[in-house]
Amino acid sequence: xxxxxxxxxxxxxxxxxxxxxxxxxxxxxxxxxxxxxxxxxxxxxxxxxxxxxxxxxxxxxxxxxxxxxxxxxxxxx
Ligand SMILES: [Zn+2]
Ligand SMILES: [Zn+2]
Numbered sequence: 001x002x003x004x005x006x007x008x009x010x011x012x013x014x015x016x017x018x019x020x021x022x023x024x025x026x027x028x029x030x031x032x033x034x035x036x037x038x039x040x041x042x043x044x045x046x047x048x049x050x051x052x053x054x055x056x057x058x059x060x061x062x063x064x065x066x067x068x069x070x071x072x073x074x075x076x077x
Contacts, residue, residue, distance in 0.1 A: 001031075001032060001033070001035070002015075002029040002030070002031055003029060003030045003031075003032055003036075004018040004020060004021060004023070004025070004029065004030075005025070005027040005028065005029060005030050005054075006018065006021050006023050006053070006054050006055040007020050007021035007023075007049065007050065007053045007054070007055050007056070007057040008030070008036055008050045008052040008053050008054075009021070009050070009057060010035075011025075011029060013029065015029070020057040021055045021056070021057045021060060022057075022060060023055065023060075036050045036051065036052060038050070038051035039051060040053075042056040042058060042059060042061070042063070043056075043061070043063060044056060044059050044061040044063075045058050045059040045061070047059075
């Protein structure tokens, strides 16, 4: 299946804009053969998002700069 390179939600092949995180797809879609089940909490809004997400599909905040912090936060929970 193809996934959004930003929020890692499943997208249709050829999608130009992700309906989940509202980003235009300027990178290639990620091709995976598994469904992501692991979740983490968004550092900004606290909602559940996929563990691999680089952007929150709820509040559209980029998580790259806090990825280390949110990983630690996830283990504590
Ligand atoms: Zn997305
Ligand atoms: Zn969020």
